[in-house]
Amino acid sequence: MERFAALLDALLLTPSRNAKLALLAAYLRETPDPDRGWALAALTDGLDFPAVKASLIRSMMAERVDPVLWALSREYVGDTAETASLLWPDPVSEPLPAPGVAEVVAALGEASRSTAPAVLADLLDRLDTRGRHALLKLATGAMRVGISTRLAKVAFAQAFGVSVEEVEEYWHGQTPPYAPLFAWADRGAPPPRTDLLPLFRPFMLAHPLEAETLNLSEYAAEWKWDGIRVQIAHVSGETRVYSRSGDDISATFPEIAAALSTPCVLDGELLVRGVHQRGTAGGAASFNALQQRLGRKRVSNVMLADYPAFVRLYDLLIENGEDLRERPWDQRRARLEALAARLDATRFDISPVIPARDFDELSEIRARARDEAIEGVMLKRRDSPYVAGRRAGLWFKWKRDPLLIDCVLMYAQRGSGKRSSFYSDFTFGCWNGDPDQGAELLPVGKAYFGFTDAELKLLDRHVRQHTVAKFGPVRETDKSLVFEIAFDSVHASKRHKSGLAMRFPRINRIRTDKPAHEADRLETLRAMIAPENALDRDQ
Amino acid sequence: MVCAMKPPFSWLRPEPTGLYIVPADAWIDPARAVDIALVTHGHADHARAGHRQTISTPETLAIMSLRYGVGETGARAVVYGERISLGGGVSATFLPAGHVLGSAQILLEHAGERVIVTGDYKRRPDPTCAPFAVTPCDVFVTEATFGLPVFRHPPIGEEIARLLAARENEQGRCILVGAYALGKAQRVIAELRAAGYRETIWLHGAMERMCRLYQEHGVDLGNLRPVAGVPRAALANAIVICPPSALNDRWSCRLPDPITAMASGWMRVRQRVRQRGVELPLVISDHADWDELTQTIAQVNPAETWITHGREEALLRWCELTQRKARALALVGYEDESD
Numbered sequence: 062m063e064r065f066a067a068l069l070d071a072l073l074l075t076p077s078r079n080a081k082l083a084l085l086a087a088y089l090r091e092t093p094d095p096d097r098g099w100a101l102a103a104l105t106d107g108l109d110f111p112a113v114k115a116s117l118i119r120s121m122m123a124e125r126v127d128p129v130l131w132a133l134s135r136e137y138v139g140d141t142a143e144t145a146s147l148l149w150p151d152p153v154s155e156p157l158p159a160p161g162v163a164e165v166v167a168a169l170g171e172a173s174r175s176t177a178p179a180v181l182a183d184l185l186d187r188l189d190t191r192g193r194h195a196l197l198k199l200a201t202g203a204m205r206v207g208i209s210t211r212l213a214k215v216a217f218a219q220a221f222g223v224s225v226e227e228v229e230e231y232w233h234g235q236t237p238p239y240a241p242l243f244a245w246a247d248r249g250a251p252p253p254r255t256d257l258l259p260l261f262r263p264f265m266l267a268h269p270l271e272a273e274t275l276n277l278s279e280y281a282a283e284w285k286w287d288g289i290r291v292q293i294a295h296v297s298g299e300t301r302v303y304s305r306s307g308d309d310i311s312a313t314f315p316e317i318a319a320a321l322s323t324p325c326v327l328d329g330e331l332l333v334r335g336v337h338q339r340g341t342a343g344g345a346a347s348f349n350a351l352q353q354r355l356g357r358k359r360v361s362n363v364m365l366a367d368y369p370a371f372v373r374l375y376d377l378l379i380e381n382g383e384d385l386r387e388r389p390w391d392q393r394r395a396r397l398e399a400l401a402a403r404l405d406a407t408r409f410d411i412s413p414v415i416p417a418r419d420f421d422e423l424s425e426i427r428a429r430a431r432d433e434a435i436e437g438v439m440l441k442r443r444d445s446p447y448v449a450g451r452r453a454g455l456w457f458k459w460k461r462d463p464l465l466i467d468c469v470l471m472y473a474q475r476g477s478g479k480r481s482s483f484y485s486d487f488t489f490g491c492w493n494g495d496p497d498q499g500a501e502l503l504p505v506g507k508a509y510f511g512f513t514d515a516e517l518k519l520l521d522r523h524v525r526q527h528t529v530a531k532f533g534p535v536r537e538t539d540k541s542l543v544f545e546i547a548f549d550s551v552h553a554s555k556r557h558k559s560g561l562a563m564r565f566p567r568i569n570r571i572r573t574d575k576p577a578h579e580a581d582r583l584e585t586l587r588a589m590i591a592p593e594n595a596l597d598r599d600q
Numbered sequence: 601m602v603c604a605m606k607p608p609f610s611w612l613r614p615e616p617t618g619l620y621i622v623p624a625d626a627w628i629d630p631a632r633a634v635d636i637a638l639v640t641h642g643h644a645d646h647a648r649a650g651h652r653q654t655i656s657t658p659e660t661l662a663i664m665s666l667r668y669g670v671g672e673t674g675a676r677a678v679v680y681g682e683r684i685s686l687g688g689g690v691s692a693t694f695l696p697a698g699h700v701l702g703s704a705q706i707l708l709e710h711a712g713e714r715v716i717v718t719g720d721y722k723r724r725p726d727p728t729c730a731p732f733a734v735t736p737c738d739v740f741v742t743e744a745t746f747g748l749p750v751f752r753h754p755p756i757g758e759e760i761a762r763l764l765a766a767r768e769n770e771q772g773r774c775i776l777v778g779a780y781a782l783g784k785a786q787r788v789i790a791e792l793r794a795a796g797y798r799e800t801i802w803l804h805g806a807m808e809r810m811c812r813l814y815q816e817h818g819v820d821l822g823n824l825r826p827v828a829g830v831p832r833a834a835l836a837n838a839i840v841i842c843p844p845s846a847l848n849d850r851w852s853c854r855l856p857d858p859i860t861a862m863a864s865g866w867m868r869v870r871q872r873v874r875q876r877g878v879e880l881p882l883v884i885s886d887h888a889d890w891d892e893l894t895q896t897i898a899q900v901n902p903a904e905t906w907i908t909h910g911r912e913e914a915l916l917r918w919c920e921l922t923q924r925k926a927r928a929l930a931l932v933g934y935e936d937e938s939d
Contacts (some may be wrong), residue, residue, distance in 0.1 A: 075879065127921060129917045130917055134748050134916045138869050
């Protein structure tokens with residue numbers, strides 16, 4: 062566990078991607094099986110110990126530390142696992158030697174809800190502060206050391222001199238501690254087979270379109286839909302729905318999994334049918350509607366009926382065992398169109414190609430698009446193969462310009478992670494009338510990014526110097542600072558006192574130049590509600 | 601008839617800008633220029649320029665004079681243990697606080713009541729200054745910079761050993777240690793010497809004068825040289841000390857692939873390390889940690905504890921749990937984050 066704990070800290074404190082890769086590659090090369098496989102799983106979120114949750118840590122600490130001192134410490138440190146690692150009392154008697162990663166995984170895996178406190182306490186007793194931190198992170202599954210699954214795969218490839226595409230491909234059929242994967246990469250054993258299982262294939266991603274214009278004879282344009290990107294794989298009678306990160310979300314969207322019986326791997330956008338929208342087929346609802354369905358492990362029949370999901374198809378990767386990924390996009394598109402015509406039309410439709418003659422016309426069509434489910438435009442090179450990740454020049458995304466509004470900072474809370482102990486979670490509001498006539502500010506949203514590190518310090522100082530009241534961890538400020546907030550859309554919402562909910566708000570600029578009473582009013586924000594929703598509200 | 605009794609200790613008044621000693625018309629560590637100021641130690645948040653008269657230890661006065669050029673006429677030097685009269689029936693005694701060179705607790709006596717104002721202090725051994733003296737009193741006015749139970753500074757020897765090990769393991773690179781120019785820098789250097797490190801230690805320009813002042817006061821820091829004008833190659837495997845602000849500054853581009861280290865009690869918390877972009881955190885502090893704060897209050901065992909600056913809520917809670925009378929003073933101007 063010491064080596065793993067040292068790796069975690071080194072990864073956390075090393076900003077450079079290359080240095081992180083080198084650290085992780087060295088660990089994977091030098092650490093024996095099965096520790097390295099379990100460590101890899103821990104770093105890429107592949108471990109789950111149902112008996113150990115953050116609430117268990119909190120309750121174990123409550124038995125050992127005064128609740129007020131715990132709360133103050135937790136608030137300052139900004140992380141439950143780290144706070145517990147620092148406050149865990151030294152054991153009374155000489156503990157057993159520190160456990161290895163595999164031993165920790167085995168002990169936590171066998172623990173039940175009733176034995177977990179004793180198991181975890183025993184492990185904590187046997188580790189120093191740093192080891193305790195690594196243990197609690199591993200047990201609760203939130204590493205936050207800046208290692209994405211992708212980066213871990215690159216490090217794995219680098220460690221053993223194999224190609225990252227192969228690693229991507231073989232990884233998904235494997236479970237921790239990935240013995241066949243290490244045997245293949247480290248010792249030259251034959252690679253694990255992938256064609257017999259409904260495995261996840263890495264997504265092809267797009268670069269943002271900057272200032273350039275593209276020639277539409279080389280690039281096809283499609284709408285970019287505001288849902289969640291999914292892959293649906295049907296192999297050997299089994300169907301899986303995968304999210305962008307490769308998580309299996311079949312159980313969350315059973316109607317999609319049940320609707321596919323053709324052996325293929327599809328790429329598309331998962332959306333919810335917009336019941337309030339007019340039109341014959343029923344369009345896609347806003348992201349707000351889709352959110353009702355996300356993150357549920359089980360779905361009720363009511364949910365299925367009220368928020369029916371469907372997939373708007375973008376691409377076809379594999380059909381009847383034939384891998385199409387090397388073929389150019391226009392060939393795959395033709396195959397997709399032919400296939401889509403045979404699929405269940407209530408669950409699958411195809412994302413249409415936008416019929417624009419040239420880039421100027423496309424700009425106009427994009428500017429006119431009012432459908433709330435449209436996030437922007439995708440541009441795909443007609444001859445592009447389907448490759449994992451973002452490759453330069455093949456696919457571009459051209460998002461809609463954000464909406465802007467000036468709001469006043471009202472409340473702040475300390476952040477977590479990189480922003481811990483800084484006041485960095487901000488609630489801001491708009492005036493409910495003329496501020497000179499006694500109008501009040503009503504909260505309209507929260508944002509915790511969009512600012513630089515230097516601005517974060519400035520904002521933190523502002524909050525500390527302008528606090529007028531404290532409610533637990535929340536500070537109320539004197540409402541003197543104006544933010545220009547950028548957001549993608551705004552919707553009517555019963556959950557908020559202002560009656561409005563913003564989608565994806567972020568701090569665009571800090572308007573130290575603007576007095577608070579000149580910030581925008583609620584009516585301005587309300588006027589930005591997309592027309593379909595506004596109609597709903599009036600009905 | 602109701603007898604108008606003065607509440608105890610009303611002769612010492614916490615004001616937003618500092619502690620005011622009413623009968624003597626004098627202030628302790630005031631945040632603005634006043635007539636008479638008693639200064640606990642030389643850090644800029646406690647020792648400000650422009651008082652008509654500054655009363656402090658000779659070392660602190662020397663530090664202030666180096667920084668602001670305090671005039672001879674306005675300085676009154678008091679050695680540790682010397683009891684002076686401030687007028688109005690108040691006497692003051694400066695006692696070692698163990699924080700930095702010249703740092704003092706100030707014992708105030710008036711009408712049979714004894715109050716100690718600690719300024720900043722620590723209890724760990726420090727070769728660059730006199731150790732904290734535990735002294736009985738009625739009111740103990742303590743700092744609380746690291747007043748949370750998560751702050752437990754490890755023995756400094758461990759941190760110095762990690763610094764030296766990193767130097768051994770990363771041949772060809774240099775180690776850049778961010779440390780406050782007054783106190784922390786000299787303590788790190790003295791502890792490196794105590795660990796047997798004999799090489800030249802290199803200094804950022806902002807460190808030179810304070811190190812010289814320490815040396816003039818008899819603190820052995822070994823061979824020190826300014827880094828300015830030295831070719832990059834000569835600094836391979838070197839240890840360079842700079843102020844924290846220079847750590848991620850353009851200035852450090854002149855160094856050969858430096859490992860960024862920072863000597864501070866805040867380095868105990870990972871995300872603080874990360875926020876500063878530090879690769880090698882050294883948990884070295886000149887302030888009392890949680891254990892030192894609570895032990896000190898228990899040893900001094902005052903009738904009342906007043907808590908001046910830092911994370912006072914947690915220390916207040918500890919006093920409540922151990923049934924000690926305590927209150928938090930809302931003083932402004934002390935740097936929350938220094939150290």
